[in-house]
Amino acid sequence: MQKFLLIIREDLKTIGRYTDEERFSNMPIMQKWIESIAESGNYVEGNPLEVKGRYVTRNEVLSDGPFIESKEGVSGFDIIKAENIEQAVAFAQACPLVLQGLAVIEVRPMSELTD
Amino acid sequence: MSPARAEVDKLYKEHFGKMVASLLYSSRDIDLETAEDIVQDSFSAALTDWQKNGLPFHPTGWLYKVCKNKALNKIRNHKRTQGLRDDLNLQDVEVKFAETAFDDQQLKLLFACAHPDLTPKTQVVITLKYVANLKVEAIARILAMTIDGVDKILLRARQKIKDEKILLEEPVLAALKPRLGIVHKILYLIFNEGYKSSWGKEILREELCEDALFMTKGLINSGLATKETNALYALMLFNAARFKARFGASGELLDLEKQDRSLWNTELILLATDFLVGARSNLLSSYHLEASIAFVHCTAKSFNTTDWKTIRQLYEQLLRNNPNPFVELNYAIALYYAGEKERAFAMLHELHRHPFFNQYCSLNVTLGKFYLLEGNAQKAKTFLERASTQTSFEKEKDLIRRLVSDAEAQVRSSNGKQV
Numbered sequence A: 001m002q003k004f005l006l007i008i009r010e011d012l013k014t015i016g017r018y019t020d021e022e023r024f025s026n027m028p029i030m031q032k033w034i035e036s037i038a039e040s041g042n043y044v045e046g047n048p049l050e051v052k053g054r055y056v057t058r059n060e061v062l063s064d065g066p067f068i069e070s071k072e073g074v075s076g077f078d079i080i081k082a083e084n085i086e087q088a089v090a091f092a093q094a095c096p097l098v099l100q101g102l103a104v105i106e107v108r109p110m111s112e113l114t115d
Numbered sequence B: 001m002s003p004a005r006a007e008v009d010k011l012y013k014e015h016f017g018k019m020v021a022s023l024l025y026s027s028r029d030i031d032l033e034t035a036e037d038i039v040q041d042s043f044s045a046a047l048t049d050w051q052k053n054g055l056p057f058h059p060t061g062w063l064y065k066v067c068k069n070k071a072l073n074k075i076r077n078h079k080r081t082q083g084l085r086d087d088l089n090l091q092d093v094e095v096k097f098a099e100t101a102f103d104d105q106q107l108k109l110l111f112a113c114a115h116p117d118l119t120p121k122t123q124v125v126i127t128l129k130y131v132a133n134l135k136v137e138a139i140a141r142i143l144a145m146t147i148d149g150v151d152k153i154l155l156r157a158r159q160k161i162k163d164e165k166i167l168l169e170e171p172v173l174a175a176l177k178p179r180l181g182i183v184h185k186i187l188y189l190i191f192n193e194g195y196k197s198s199w200g201k202e203i204l205r206e207e208l209c210e211d212a213l214f215m216t217k218g219l220i221n222s223g224l225a226t227k228e229t230n231a232l233y234a235l236m237l238f239n240a241a242r243f244k245a246r247f248g249a250s251g252e253l254l255d256l257e258k259q260d261r262s263l264w265n266t267e268l269i270l271l272a273t274d275f276l277v278g279a280r281s282n283l284l285s286s287y288h289l290e291a292s293i294a295f296v297h298c299t300a301k302s303f304n305t306t307d308w309k310t311i312r313q314l315y316e317q318l319l320r321n322n323p324n325p326f327v328e329l330n331y332a333i334a335l336y337y338a339g340e341k342e343r344a345f346a347m348l349h350e351l352h353r354h355p356f357f358n359q360y361c362s363l364n365v366t367l368g369k370f371y372l373l374e375g376n377a378q379k380a381k382t383f384l385e386r387a388s389t390q391t392s393f394e395k396e397k398d399l400i401r402r403l404v405s406d407a408e409a410q411v412r413s414s415n416g417k418q419v
Helices: A012-016 A020-039 A085-093 B003-026 B032-053 B059-081 B104-113 B120-130 B136-142 B147-162 B173-195 B203-222 B227-241 B266-278 B286-298 B308-321 B325-337 B341-352 B361-373 B377-388 B394-418
Strands: A002-010 A043-048 A073-082 A103-109
Touching: A002 A012, A002 A085, A012 A073, A020 A043, A020 A073, A020 B325, A043 B325, A073 A085, A085 A103, B003 B032, B003 B059, B003 B104, B003 B120, B032 B059, B032 B147, B104 B120, B104 B173, B104 B203, B120 B136, B120 B147, B120 B173, B136 B147, B173 B203, B173 B227, B203 B227, B227 B266, B227 B286, B266 B286, B286 B308, B308 B325, B325 B341, B325 B361, B341 B361, B361 B377, B361 B394, B377 B394
Parallel strands: none
Antiparallel strands: A002 A073, A002 A103, A043 A073
């Protein structure tokens, strides 16, 4: 099995206005999704990200970055194991946030060097 | 239930998937949906006919014959509408009456369901449908899904099954082997679904465990099995041996500590031990480790004399095999009972800081229980009350309520002492 990074993108402008409680109000259904991935041994780890952050380029360090304004900013990530990218995509498709149209998920195979 | 209805239900359970597969196998002109319609039709025809005329001498044969004729008609009509020459070789649709326990047809179906592009949940749904022959309504009930949800999954999965070469051709051993891991996972998940206490004591769920055991045994007998299959089978048997003790006199859920161990099925435990010994291998899979943990529990005389040090080591290995927060929770529990309480609490609190696991009912129950055992009833109550809002299952809520009242009693008695 290969590892995949699921990059969860949401409208940060909206969730930036939420309190933690509001933001995590949909946690129980997300929890169910993660549990179902873990049950079959496909879940590795994951975390929601805070909306604030720093943005670094060669010439400047923007303390706020473009995050707060971003329509499709990274709001969290999960690492899962899957048989192939189709299966990884199928896991991502079942994410409650995606089903509700609140988030999109980018599915990226993680590079691994073979011996 | 009328004898006709009972017979139809029984045959459906044994033959639905096989009949669908037979049709697919016998003619390339039939697609999966059509095959299912034809088989469904045959069962309705059987029910009507048998209720009116009584059971035929050979119900299975009757059913297959009707099914075959319906398929032939369908193909003829189809060819006609397509304007093709009707050169259908009738022998093509000859179906064998397969009445053995778990036959090649079912085995092939099992491997077809293990399509690597599908999520484990989808694999489970289609295995229940085509190999275990459960109806959509039953699958929905078992997996706590809506009928519509199950239908949607089936709709998407049908295309994949349709593309499957192994359903249409004789399976080559080499083609099946790479899928064995997925097949194991499906069987494991089906057993788990049946075992999970959440939905309470339901006959249907024990049947699901039996289905998983039956299919796993079929796999072992097929010659395709590996040591891992044996370990998986042992794991299932150890858990099945404890079935009767998991609920109390009034149907309430009992945790391991309170179970009456004399109700455990010693014959099943011995059988499981045999399979675990037979599974011995240099490569330890997660099934080996989980079965070994179950072995230690099953052979302990009491909760207090359980060899928690060994269990703790096994969980440590399992965590290395399969690192994830859910295994961590179990590891922390083993640490606590093995006497490493500080490390256990540290791990549990670490998990608790995570926005996801904070919401996890079992984590809060565990913290509540451990604080109760440590005599910190106030803290225990906080975690338990939080946990009770995190499950929708009555039996679990009930178990938590009992723990909360334990905590309240402890608070009262310590207050009493102070006075």
